[in-house]
Amino acid sequence: MNKPILAGIGLLALACANAHADHLVAIAGPMTGQYASAGDQIRKGAEQAIADINAKGGVLGQKLKLEVGDDACDPKQAVSVANTMVNKKIVFMHGHWCSSSTIPASDVYNEAQIPMATVSTNPQVTERGLKNVFRIMGRDDQQGLVAGGYLADHFKNKKIAVVDDKSAYGKGLADEIAKAMTAKGAKPALRESITAGEKDYSGLVSKLKSAGVEVMAFGGYHTEVALILRQAQQAGLKMTVMGGDTMTNSELVTAAGPAADNVLFTFAPDPRKNAAAAGVVKKFRDAKIEPEGYVMYAYAAMQLFAQAADKAKSTSYKDLEKTMREGSFDTVIGKLSFDAKGDNKLPGFMVYQWKGGQYDYVKK
């Protein structure tokens, strides 16, 4: 064998070794399908965070590289995405987004010993004793308490219906809202379920109208709320909607039109109002990206990984898990620290309102 070829092989081997030396971190969520806009937010947040971390020299002297998994909010696809990610030997996962995807996928990551930070809010995500799961968002029982309490306090003597879309997230949230309302003496006038992904909700709308419902608490996603609002408007039914964290999506406004002004929802305190995050917010806005919804959370998840790995001086599962559980991390969504279950210790939820295509804290 002559020298140039040998040298070439040597170079190739070196290049391969270099490529593998990057830390592979992953995001997973609905990149396609009807909730694709949330996946888009996650991707934008994570990409920016990784660019910023790499610009500062990466983690432990190595760059981060992003893998993107698409589960389309389908539990079966989520498990296959999780297996693919495990095969790619990722060291950290931010995802999934839909609770019904996160729950089965987390078992796969747990088995492969990969730490994950998720924004899924169903209590079951952290209630199953999986040590690798960290939640950087609040829980539905906290969310339901805030939403249900707000409804009971502010819509006294009005008829309130509680509706869900039968998903793990939607039903979980709606049950918690109904529970919180009943505890405060405001029993829901109507409890209903719908099938997500349909177009015709006129049956539900007529039922709400004939029951004289003025407020609908909804556990589910923004696409269904937009359709229900549009059809309610057509049927001449004026109602206020109280939703969960999924209503942060501006697609709600494009699809529901001005009717979206009647939507209230609960979400963690707006990270855009966090003074320490001003620089990052400006960076996003300069790139023509509004850091709404999950953008800042994805950014924070990547910061969490980078800080934990730097602190532990390692990316092995044992060290990362221990550091994340015990440490406290400065991220763009505030100080992150976790309890024994892996739930976020940050203060919980605020009530927001859509107004003219923007959302802000509701005025008391």
Next chain:
Amino acid sequence: MALALQQLINGLTLGAVYGLIAIGYTMVYGIIGMINFAHGDIYMVSAFIAVTAFTALSMADISSVPLSLLLVLLVAVLFTSVYGWAVERTAYRPLRGSTRLAPLISAIGMSIFLQNMVQLTQGARVKPIAPVLVGGIDLLSVDGFTVRLAYSQILIVLVTVALMAGFTYLITKTSFGRQQRSCEQDRTMTALLGINVDRTISLTFMLGAALAAVAGVMVTVYYGVVDFYIGFVAGIKAFTAAVLGGIGSLPGAMLGGLIIGLIEAFWAAYLSAEYKDVATFAILILVLMFRPSGLLGRPEVEKV
């Protein structure tokens, strides 16, 4: 009482849309004996064409509602018929004369292809349009419940009735209708009599697609949002309608559509919105148990 009337209106509107799509299934089955599973996706494509056309018209500052509706209908029918023709030409005609299963598989493939094509080119996000036809007539008010007939609902029912009348005339009175019916009975004999069978079948596909296009435009006006996945559910419901009414029978398809629309509307209002699909399919099973060829279908006579 008022709720029942409201649900009757909602159910008839929904049923009319199902019926329009169901005719596409039933006609194709009648003439070549296959289920065109890509039909629901043809309807989805037409809804996207309608959204594009509405957006283009609003950019061109055409604000007259009747004019823009007419233009969008024309554009959608034109383009969707071309789709219907192309699907038949590429996916089904080469398989004519092979086993019965081959075109069926090809149809499922076509359905997946169309869905993914729209997802890739148009994106996965929901596409909304600004409300086209707003408002309606308040019919009566009982105990604070106002029965409302939206203008878009009137439009859907009127257009469906007009199309059905025109269609019945086309099939029973014109020479094209005669050619179609003779293709249905015996394709070889029809060809021997000097009728271009391939052309008749192509035209049937185009007609089915045109009706789906009308349904697509109506749904876009009514619900205001479309996404690449709407063809699947609508296709399944319309196929059920066609089977319920008796596949191969045109009035049967319309009847089946109306029945399914009404079942869904009343079940959702009086029992639970959760299980309305269960009700629809349970009734389909019941009907097929006692009338295997559907409500208006004629049982096939086996000749010895």
